[in-house]
Amino acid sequence: YSRDKYEGNEYAGVVTGLAWTAVGGEILFVESSLSKSKGEKLTLTGNLGDVMKESAIIAMQYIKAHAEMLNISDDVFDKWNVHIHVPEGAIPKDGPSAGITMVTSIASSFTQRKVRPNLAMTGEITLRGRVLPVGGIKEKILAAKRANIKDIILSEENKKDIDEIKENYIKGLTFHYVRNIKEVLDFALLNEKVEHPIQL
Amino acid sequence: YSRDKYEGNEYAGVVTGLAWTAVGGEILFVESSLSKSKGEKLTLTGNLGDVMKESAIIAMQYIKAHAEMLNISDDVFDKWNVHIHVPEGAIPKDGPSAGITMVTSIASSFTQRKVRPNLAMTGEITLRGRVLPVGGIKEKILAAKRANIKDIILSEENKKDIDEIKENYIKGLTFHYVRNIKEVLDFALLNEKVEHPIQL
Amino acid sequence: YSRDKYEGNEYAGVVTGLAWTAVGGEILFVESSLSKSKGEKLTLTGNLGDVMKESAIIAMQYIKAHAEMLNISDDVFDKWNVHIHVPEGAIPKDGPSAGITMVTSIASSFTQRKVRPNLAMTGEITLRGRVLPVGGIKEKILAAKRANIKDIILSEENKKDIDEIKENYIKGLTFHYVRNIKEVLDFALLNEKVEHPIQL
Amino acid sequence: YSRDKYEGNEYAGVVTGLAWTAVGGEILFVESSLSKSKGEKLTLTGNLGDVMKESAIIAMQYIKAHAEMLNISDDVFDKWNVHIHVPEGAIPKDGPSAGITMVTSIASSFTQRKVRPNLAMTGEITLRGRVLPVGGIKEKILAAKRANIKDIILSEENKKDIDEIKENYIKGLTFHYVRNIKEVLDFALLNEKVEHPIQL
């Protein structure tokens, strides 16, 4: 799929992740969107397996439990449903490595802050906010480069995987190693809001 | 099934899509209908597979999140249930390519605007409104022509598939390449309302 | 099953359909019944497959969306649960061809109008009210005749199937070809109410 | 199971049915019990298959729709949950033939009327109140006799099955052939209430 290119940062809630499949690495987009509601509901689409759905549930809980850190008023969760989608619908997706991408997507939607341009990320999250290492790093990095990514966020524990890749392959990429979700969000979310932000 | 012909645009919520099956291309109809309700409910029928059901869920969320763009008052979603049906019930259907057809159907139901006559469409949607390319383009186009379709909406990324079809086969068809759902709705929905529109 | 005979029209909500099974055609009865309720609920019994259940859901939505046409006050749907049953419980049933029978049954229950005597019907419905052709027409017609049926409602698109049956087999039967559900209901429901109608 | 004997009529809601299994006929007991509640709930236990569960759902709807006939105030259904159990829990049970037994059990619970002593019954029900014939009649009748039953209710359409049984086997049994549920209840329920009836 040669069409998988970085697609800019004009939308709140759209974050670029990295996936590792049978046919190599590729980028994927995590999209989130809010709609007004009475009961708090989390909708997940994109042909997601159970582990990936759990990542979204953990991401949502992390944001709820750390709303203050992001200046999100916590009555907002009662008033808005969250829908997370990972295109493309025909392709089954699974695994925990989209965790940090999902948490960043939700944080962007609830703050309407822009995501840093040309940034991609991969890493599992835990409920307390740890970022765990994931597999397929080499393939993912090559895909990121092809897709015009400049900055990549990874778990500190994946540094050793980058150190094993030939210098040449990673030229032009900057790696940002993190220990916890706060570091991810501090780097990934700009202070600038998207154009025409919704009023929460 | 020689009976699959374009059937006019007298009803709100009825939009012509294009499907690609084991036996070739064919047209299909996406129908949506509203009923008064207390809780917001989305009912899906027509022997739809999981991916196709997800398309409907994404379409619904897109319309909710972009209600203002379509001059839909957003308290309307609390008051009306949406039912989407894809005849014929005996035939299993799946895949993401009815996404733009579904979003157009829901938009037509909530605005009671007529759908452009002799129009068919195929394309996957994403939550932020991107229109993604789909497969089976040649077979779908031939089916559209047999069914008396004049205008076809496709993802910009499916242009290359049209360019590969012999001139002769597509005579009389006009292709409308789009990047996002807004372009689909701008072209597909007429300003004119259907006869006897329901009051929302 | 020699006992499958037309059983009269004394009850609201009981409509005779035609089924096509491995052992030939036969008549079946669709029964619907209302009970007072707080939440609107649709209960389906009779060992129905998923496609047949969807027919009932579509039929219910059609009646809700066209309540005015039948002089049904639309607050009635909040106050009454609908139960649809297709005897006999030991026999699995499926397929979309009971659609018009179901919509007629529900309409009869909500209006308490009698169903035309000695009438049977078969046809798939769509959400906008189209009546689609179904299979097994010859076998169904023979079963109808054995069961003492006089009038049969079919999709206009099934006329060609009747034209292929020998004159002799269909003597005494009158066929009513329809394009949409309104035509079905106009013919199938008498203005006369059943004895002891319930007050809706 | 030599212990399966008729067990008297002291409890409301306990009705004797007839089952036909791989090892012959036997009697079974349908028990129903009420408990105060906010939402109307129907609980089914006893290792029941889907068809037998549907019989219970149909029975419940019949009673709701015909409450007046039994002098049951219809606000009673909002205030009481119904639980139907068929001992013994280790034995899977299925089929529609307990329908009339279930409807009699529920009617007895809601009226607290005694069930006629030494009575057993078997027959499928439909939503409009028809009683349909069932299979295994000879085996069921022999089991009834062994269990000290005197009166048996059957569908009129099962009369031919009784006529085929040797006179000798059915001596001492009286058969009551019925067409509809009203006839079942008229015969099966005594006017006398059980001791210590609950106040509905």
Added chain:
Amino acid sequence: YSRDKYEGNEYAGVVTGLAWTAVGGEILFVESSLSKSKGEKLTLTGNLGDVMKESAIIAMQYIKAHAEMLNISDDVFDKWNVHIHVPEGAIPKDGPSAGITMVTSIASSFTQRKVRPNLAMTGEITLRGRVLPVGGIKEKILAAKRANIKDIILSEENKKDIDEIKENYIKGLTFHYVRNIKEVLDFALLNEKVEHPIQL
């Protein structure tokens, strides 16, 4: 599992049952616990099969329908959730024979009455309160003796199984044959409350 010993009667809601497994008889504990709640909820844990879960549902309904007999105020069921657990979680358990143990456990929780010391029991229950015989009696009795049990409650219909066991094996055990749940509760529940009873 040599550790399965009778464990005293200090807790409300803990009752000793007898199980019969592939490797012989053993004792098991049914535990129930209450927590304040808005909606009445029954939670079941302990790797229970469907038949055993149904026993718990029947037990709960019996207690609700016979609250007065136990001096339980019936508004208590709206205010407290019931959780029933059968250790040990790794071992699948099924069958109806824990019925009387479950009903005794729930009754003890709702009355906070102590359970008679050194008592075990086995028997299926029905909704009207009958206690049915169960299998594996010999193996269960031997396990009870090893576990320091003195009194055993059984269905009257299991007396014949005890009569077949050698005198020697059952020395020191007293058998209490019952016909219905009332007899079980009359014997099993002491009038004394547990220490620090919860206020219902």
Added chain:
Amino acid sequence: YSRDKYEGNEYAGVVTGLAWTAVGGEILFVESSLSKSKGEKLTLTGNLGDVMKESAIIAMQYIKAHAEMLNISDDVFDKWNVHIHVPEGAIPKDGPSAGITMVTSIASSFTQRKVRPNLAMTGEITLRGRVLPVGGIKEKILAAKRANIKDIILSEENKKDIDEIKENYIKGLTFHYVRNIKEVLDFALLNEKVEHPIQL
């Protein structure tokens, strides 16, 4: 997985457990987190099997039923949802042995008390608060030592398993044998609160 090291006690709700898998023993972390809510909800993630999910449900019920013992106001359960996660999401986990780890995690979250440093634990729980022995003790102990654990809580009934391990392997470890959950919590929870405790 050489990265599995004890990770400190700065977070409320994070407790170190011991697991026994096909490839040997290892430590795992049970994390719990609270979020404000209307209905009491328990969310479980981490690829947990049914038995492990039941452990969490039992742990939650134990805390609710013993809130007073921990100075937890019991209206707190209506106001906060609990989410329990066990990293890592890609690895399926099951079995009852995380019971005491889960109950300690929930207790720490609801009290915001710190967990004793360098402590790990393994043991099944029952509803009344018993701590049952579990398997794989030797492998678990070796993993604990590698991970820098100093104190280990076990069921009293697992003492015999420790006695069989060579002195040398367990040098530097202190074992704390318990009979019930109260003893676990008394030892595992410090009186000190975490930094920046949330206000319950």
